[in-house]
Amino acid sequence: MSVTTQGPLPSEPYDVTVVGAGVVGSAIARELAGHHHLRVALVEASGDVGDGTSKANTAILHTGFDAVPGSLEARLVREGSRRLSAYAAESGIPVEPVGALLIAWDEEQLTALPGLLKKAERNGYGEARIIGADEVRAREPHLGEGVLGALDVPGESLICPWTTTLAYATQAVRGGVDLHLNCEVREAVSSRSPDGGARHELTTPRGVVRTRYLINAAGLHADALDRRLLGRGEFTVTPRRGQLIVFDKLARDLVSHILLPVPTALGKGVLVAPTVYGNVLLGPTAEELDDKRATGTTEDGLAGLRAKGRRILPALLDEEVTAVYAGLRAATEHDDYQIHSSPKERCITVGGIRSTGLTASMAIAEYVVALLAETAGTDLDLDPTAAGDLDPVRMPNLGEAFPRPYQRADLIATDPAYGSIVCHCERVTRGEIRDALISTVPPGSLDGLRRRTRARGGRCQGFYCGAAVRELFDGWGETGAAR
Numbered sequence: 302m303s304v305t306t307q308g309p310l311p312s313e314p315y316d317v318t319v320v321g322a323g324v325v326g327s328a329i330a331r332e333l334a335g336h337h338h339l340r341v342a343l344v345e346a347s348g349d350v351g352d353g354t355s356k357a358n359t360a361i362l363h364t365g366f367d368a369v370p371g372s373l374e375a376r377l378v379r380e381g382s383r384r385l386s387a388y389a390a391e392s393g394i395p396v397e398p399v400g401a402l403l404i405a406w407d408e409e410q411l412t413a414l415p416g417l418l419k420k421a422e423r424n425g426y427g428e429a430r431i432i433g434a435d436e437v438r439a440r441e442p443h444l445g446e447g448v449l450g451a452l453d454v455p456g457e458s459l460i461c462p463w464t465t466t467l468a469y470a471t472q473a474v475r476g477g478v479d480l481h482l483n484c485e486v487r488e489a490v491s492s493r494s495p496d497g498g499a500r501h502e503l504t505t506p507r508g509v510v511r512t513r514y515l516i517n518a519a520g521l522h523a524d525a526l527d528r529r530l531l532g533r534g535e536f537t538v539t540p541r542r543g544q545l546i547v548f549d550k551l552a553r554d555l556v557s558h559i560l561l562p563v564p565t566a567l568g569k570g571v572l573v574a575p576t577v578y579g580n581v582l583l584g585p586t587a588e589e590l591d592d593k594r595a596t597g598t599t600e601d602g603l604a605g606l607r608a609k610g611r612r613i614l615p616a617l618l619d620e621e622v623t624a625v626y627a628g629l630r631a632a633t634e635h636d637d638y639q640i641h642s643s644p645k646e647r648c649i650t651v652g653g654i655r656s657t658g659l660t661a662s663m664a665i666a667e668y669v670v671a672l673l674a675e676t677a678g679t680d681l682d683l684d685p686t687a688a689g690d691l692d693p694v695r696m697p698n699l700g701e702a703f704p705r706p707y708q709r710a711d712l713i714a715t716d717p718a719y720g721s722i723v724c725h726c727e728r729v730t731r732g733e734i735r736d737a738l739i740s741t742v743p744p745g746s747l748d749g750l751r752r753r754t755r756a757r758g759g760r761c762q763g764f765y766c767g768a769a770v771r772e773l774f775d776g777w778g779e780t781g782a783a784r
Contacts, residue, residue, distance in 0.1 A: 304480045304742055306348060310508040311479070314500065316681060317673070318342040318512035320486055320526060323355040324462065325651060325658050326518035327469035328666035334476025335688030339681065341478045343470070344503065344510055346485035346522075348745035349752075351466030354520050355659070356752060357596070357628025359545070359585065360576060362386065362396060362458040363660040366421035366429055367564060372637045373668075375424050378657045381664035385465070386458075388663060391693060394464045395577040395700025401457035401559035402437060404448055406612070410563040411449045417563070418452060429454045443555045445612045457559050459577045462659050463752035464696045469662070471741045476691045482745065483507060486519070489529040491646060499647040501530065514647045514677060516669060521593045521631050523652035531646055536639045536653055540593045541632040543585025543656075544602040544625065546610070549760055550579040550701075552620035560613055571609045573617065578727075578755060579701035580623060583610045589632070598625045623760055630655050640669065644676045697733060699755055706730050723773070724766040726759025734770065738777040750774055 319330050322345035330343040347353065362385060365378035389396045405411040414431050421429040430453050437451045438444060474480050488504035494513070503510040519526045524538045553575060562570035574582045586602045603625060611618050631654060633639060638661075639653035649672055651665065658665065667685070674683040698705060706712050706719040707728050713720035718732030737744060737753040744750040747757060747770065756770050757763035763770065 304474055304482070306482045306745055307507065310481060310484070310505070310510055312511070313340075314511040314513060315342045315479075316340045316512070317514045317516065318344055318501070318503070318510055319516045319518055320344050320503070321518035321520050321523075322347075322350040322470060322480065322482075323353055323518065323520050324351060324466040324469065324662045325520075325654050325665055326516075327351070327466050327473060328662040329516055329518060329651070329669050330473040330478045331469040331476070331691070332666035332670045332688070334473045334478050335691055336683055337477060337689050339683070342510060342512065343473060343478050343480045344484045344486065344505070345480070345482050348482050349749040350470040350480070350742060351463060351752070352749070354628055354630060355462060355466050357543075357545075357626055358462055358656055358659060359572065359574060359582060360460055360462045361559060361574065361660075362460040363657055364426050364454060364456040365424050365657070365660070366426040366454055366456075367417060368424055368657070369636055370420060370423040373640065374638045374657060374661070377638065377661040377664040377668060379425055381661035384663040385460075385660060388468075389460065389465070392468045393696040393698055394468060395461045395698055395703055397459040397575070397577055397700070397702050398456070399459055399558055399575060400453065400455040401561050402441065403452040403454065403561045403563055404437065404444070404613075405450045405563060406447050407449070413563050414450060414452050421454070426454075426456065428456055441557060441560065443614055443616050444560075445615050459559070459575060460659070461577050461699050464699055465659065465662070467742060467753065468694050468696050471696075472691050472694050474741050475694070480742065481507070481510070484510065486526060489526060491530055499645065501647070514673065514681065516649045516651065516673070518651040520654070521629055523631065523650060527650050527652070530648055531643055535641050535650070536633040536635055538593070538631050538633055538652065540590045540595065540629040542588040542590050542595060542627050542629055544588075544598045544606065544627040545582055545584030546603060546606055546622055547624040547626070548581040548583065548617060549621040549623050552581040552617055553579050555614055555616055555620075556581060571606060571613075573610060573614050577700040577702065578758070581617065581620075583607075583617065585628070590629070593629065596627050596629060598627050602627075621760065624758075624762060638665070640665070640672070642672050642676045647676070649673055649676065697736060697753070706733055723769050724756040724759065726761050726766070727755040729754045729756040731773070734773050735777065738774065747771065747774055
């Protein structure tokens with residue numbers, strides 16, 4: 302097992318290589334790690350795991366109530382929600398079951414609620430119910446004027462997407478997977494091996510990755526990689542930008558649930574939701590783009606969000622904004638996940654995984670490994686039901702609903718570094734920063750450190766603590782003592 306960020310890559314071929322270390326690719330690598338006889342690589346273009354779409358979403362653990370009934374997405378979201386909820390509890394990933402309200406603001410939306418309720422029931426979710434305007438107002442007294450009713454979905458939860466991806470990758474690496482970062486696949490060539498099957502050579506800035514079987518979980522670039530490897534594509538990824546506004550923690554008392562609009566063909570629409578970090582989100586937009594790197598926010602996009610937010614929760618607009626950001630979703634021309642096997646090419650494509658991919662990630666991984674076992678037959682001797690146990694992981698808590706290190710006298714008594722606060726906005730301690738920097742999958746940048754600790758993620762955005770955090774990041778030695 303290893304994590305590499307620079308230098309040459311191993312020359313020996315891998316049995317299976319997963320391209321893309323987002324939440325889905327990392328989950329697949331974790332699932333493969335249980336098969337200890339396989340030599341597995343996880344290859345990522347960025348310098349960190351979860352550094353693309355996975356880091357910039359609305360961080361909701363879905364029930365799948367509004368998925369297309371009978372679709373692969375509906376099935377995997379339903380199964381994935383159950384699996385991830387259990388895994389989060391075991392691994393220390395913060396989850397808050399706050400529930401959601403799909404709010405009707407006009408008669409057309411109100412008449413759509415019974416159809417959404419029936420869809421939830423067809424998807425196996427029986428806890429949803431329609432509630433009247435008075436109950437909605439009693440549960441969310443700060444809502445704007447004009448509420449006519451809502452669909453109550455009590456099973457929707459908040460989750461930390463950063464910790465989820467990191468937990469998968471950590472467990473994968475500890476289970477024997479080689480994680481190669483800064484390895485953008487620039488060329489992909491397939492040829493025939495002596496046994497008649499395909500073998501793949503992936504050219505990266507750090508050298509060539511050779512592999513017998515390949516799993517394409519490249520997210521926004523999955524369609525391009527498919528065309529390089531297979532000479533064809535089953536889908537085209539059109540990046541859909543979602544801009545979001547993060548409001549200060551003082552806004553948290555304004556909202557108790559995830560406030561959703563009645564969905565449209567472009568997605569779930571603009572929502573207002575708390576986060577496990579204590580902030581409040583407003584967004585996302587849904588902008589069809591051509592540029593797969595256009596993750597910047599725009600004046601028009603943010604202005605549009607504020608206008609919609611003013612109707613949903615007027616008092617929210619009086620609160621301070623902590624940050625704005627944008628993420629790109631891997632939208633395709635299809636209404637479902639695009640998971641395909643190409644047996645002759647020894648390739649499985651995992652594409653079109655939209656915002657529900659976080660929730661579905663563990664179920665997607667199980668599905669893909671079963672598909673790989675069917676594709677490979679006896680060649681890999683891969684029995685999905687016979688995976689070995691992985692050592693459990695316990696991730697650092699980033700959620701406000703659970704005790705943080707600075708609040709734990711037992712930790713501080715054992716190690717005073719947990720009582721030494723470096724980032725005062727987010728209450729991040731020297732001990733947490735140290736632990737992140739010497740962890741199995743350490744951060745390669747200050748942004749990566751923020752996703753592991755919340756340092757520099759608060760109201761001042763690092764204005765006060767930035768120099769101290771940078772000093773720790775630059776100076777921490779391999780022995781765990783700051784130089």
